[in-house]
Amino acid sequence: MSVSPNNYKLSDRTANLTAQDLIPTTVGAVPETKEFLQKVIDILMDYIKAQNDRNEKVLEFHHPEDMKMLIDLDVPDKAVSLQQLVEDCATTMKYQVKTGHPRFFNQLSCGLDIISMAGEWLTATANTNMFTYEIAPVFILMETVVLGKMREIIGWEGGDSILAPGGSISNLYAFLAARHKMFPLYKEKGTISLPGQLVMFTSDQCHYSIKSCASVCGLGTDNCVAVPSDDTGHMITSELERLIIERKNMGHVPFFVNATAGTTVLGAFDNLNEVADICKRHNCWMHVDAAWGGGLLLSRKYRRTRLAGIERADSVTWNPHKLMGALLQCSSIHFKEDGLLISCNQMSAEYLFMTDKLYDISYDTGDKVIQCGRHNDIFKLWLQWRSKGTEGFEKQQDRLMDLTQYQVKRIKEQSDKFHLILEPECVNVSFWYIPKRLRGVPHDKHKEEELGKLCPIIKSRMMQKGSLMVGYQPDDRRPNFFRSIISSAAVTEADVDFMLDEIHRLGDDL
Template sequence: MQDHLDILSRAVDHWTNKDRPVSSAITAPELEKILNVSLSEKGCSPEELERAIHDYLNYSPDVSRPDFFKLLYSGVNTPALLGDWITSLTNATMHTYQVGPVSTLMELELIRQWNQLIGFQDGEGVMVSGGSQANLIGMMLARHHAVPDSKTKGLQGKTLVAYVSDQAHYSNQRSVNVLGIGTDNLVAVESDQEGRIKPSALEAEIEKSLAQGHIPFYIGLTAGTTVLGAYDPVKPCSEIAKKHNIWVHIDGAWGAPVLFSEKHRHLIADCHLVDSFAWDAHKLMNVPLTAAVVLVNHTGALRACTSGGGGEYLFHQDANAQYNLGERSIQCGRRADALKVWLSWKAIGNQGFAKKIDYLQDIKTRCVEMVQQNDSFEMLAPAAYLNVLFRYVPKTSMSEDEIGELNKAICKTMVAEGGAYIDYANYKGKYGIRLILANEQITPEHLEKLLNECERYGNQFDDA
């Protein structure tokens, strides 16, 4: 064990004391030629293992850096990292209290806190592998609500229809596929210019389904869409849902942490009105992957929907039976993700997360101002949250496709030349540069440098 701890300690030094670009732009075929990842009959020495670890680190993008603008998380949450290591040390699993006693109590406390932030009066929940699974469970609960015997008998020829906005995450497609709803029965409802679902369009789609004899069963709202960071309006959609007895779920995988902030929680106003809620701690809260939860405003619903199937060998009816979280989960073995979330929440408190949100919203506002004050750029849509989607506007006349290609080239070249890690995205037919401002270490100087670089590459390709 000590040998491996020494390797770990040197790996941490190697990772934190490096001087290299935020990411390596190497392609998979090139990397395959450089690295030997083959396994063999015979084992190897600890030195060989350490070399492999260094290779692993050298070719991994450094998501902790303020010039990593690509994904929905950036930075490092050290109490959570510590928790991740301790979790592996104990290697507990979360199906029963017996094997994860402290992590069970921590998970229950986290669930209480999350429910309180949302305002669920009758809240329960369970930690899951990510927002995708949280959305899947939300839809599974909705199916159970609409057709309770679907658990035992299947859909029996009924056509159930789910509604999300045309900006919703692709995990919704996966959910209708897994649950036997069918991808044709997932309706992408039109969104407005700010990327929010249009309640009138939602209502019209529901009426259309009803006229066809189908069963509308699920409305999936998004709090913080992936590309734009838009927040769907909760109240009008939940009123529509109420009329038709439809389950409403909020996908807050990315945008839920605004609930920590007094100043910005209005973005998900009325979220207590819905039935279930997805929240990723491995995005803005920066807990190492994976850490997420599905929260439900109907105590007992998770167990009613997921339990059964011969788990008696595991779930004994003893004094701890109420604490066996596995009975409300679709997983058996489940990593004790609660510890790392709990440690970081304990370390900085609700106020620590609120401070982060408030700081990053200020940085976002500054970034938008810089974009708007520069004639070389234009915003593609307003930035409600921490996604800034803008593009370089060429001086020469170009088609929409050519402008898109130019903006993609800015991102690709910046990464290839060892600059900031940025990416492009398409919003309503236009390609732009998508910045995610998730790292508290980002300063106005970082933004200035980044935008200067975008302009420099843009001018270069514009003149070419």
């Protein structure tokens, strides 16, 4: 068994103590504190080992009502013992889905980078907030260095960036900065200062957070125009221009275009140069949501073939916690123009951002963001970057893409059992599994419906068996289909073969 709650016994001296008996409330209890923490680390070490063992399950599935019986979830009136806390940790890990298992292909963020994890442990222990140099001096400097490097990779000199809690909030920052840049009175006066109904544009394949900006910020989702995409998931740029002109003719004010570099489901890259040309003609802010595909900027090969033109954008979202494998969460938003973040978001709280401080206050980042406190998301990325070097990141991106091509090749070689939906541009592979009874039946809409019905059944079987995790979903054109993701450094060709073989084992009889 991977992590068995009975295997972690504290010494008799320590087992029945409670948190109150440790530091800081019991001064001098350093040995007991260390013993407790070391026991937790033992559990985590065992978990990491098990996660990398292909004989171990990816998960041990239980329905919510059953899970509630397996773990004592109660937050009681009285303190539980240190021994109980250790067992709580072990039980929690026992039932957690191993997102870093080589057979976890389920989310955009897969894998467990050991160095990034060590960085996150340190971050927890440092337990500070990112608003001022005063209380996070080293981490603030690391942000400056790493975010500057990322902007350089995008292709900009200067500019400004911030780490945000997830791609959705990063996209929101882009929206806010665009609106502020184009309508500076808005911050104080609100909607009445606008020259007309603002309208934003994005493809119908975009991440839903783009539409959410319209809902949060006063446009209404009706004014977030979904530009049609082609069969392979790319925004049809001629449609973008037509729709901008249509809205202009209605007296509206198009101001913001989102291009997606790596769509969530199909992994498609919009044509950034075409979008940039249109934005220039119509005076729109160009944002690139590269939350997913941004990692490929680190590969010379894929930067050229997938992300050409990104340097023409006004803002770029790029999540290192996805293709780069940094721990969750690590999302960044970058701006070509410096000064916009602070001018857009500052509320000048005098209790934090005094101007009579000891040090150069240009290092205080807190007033640039709509959050006040901000989690330290930089250390795990900084340490990881040092551990690989930019060259290591490039190798990793190329390797993930090679593995994806291997999967495509294997699917094509087994075309009786698998149907590839489209040639992938990213590490998303979209496909159907074909069970025995449907092999040889001509592929048409009716067959797709049948294949779609099998996805939830196969998924449910794999979860109950615990052998594999692969996601499925429908889209506007198709019923349910599988979408596998290779973003974990743990995955090998053999794991890809296992994925396909296991789906076959689980679904052959359906």
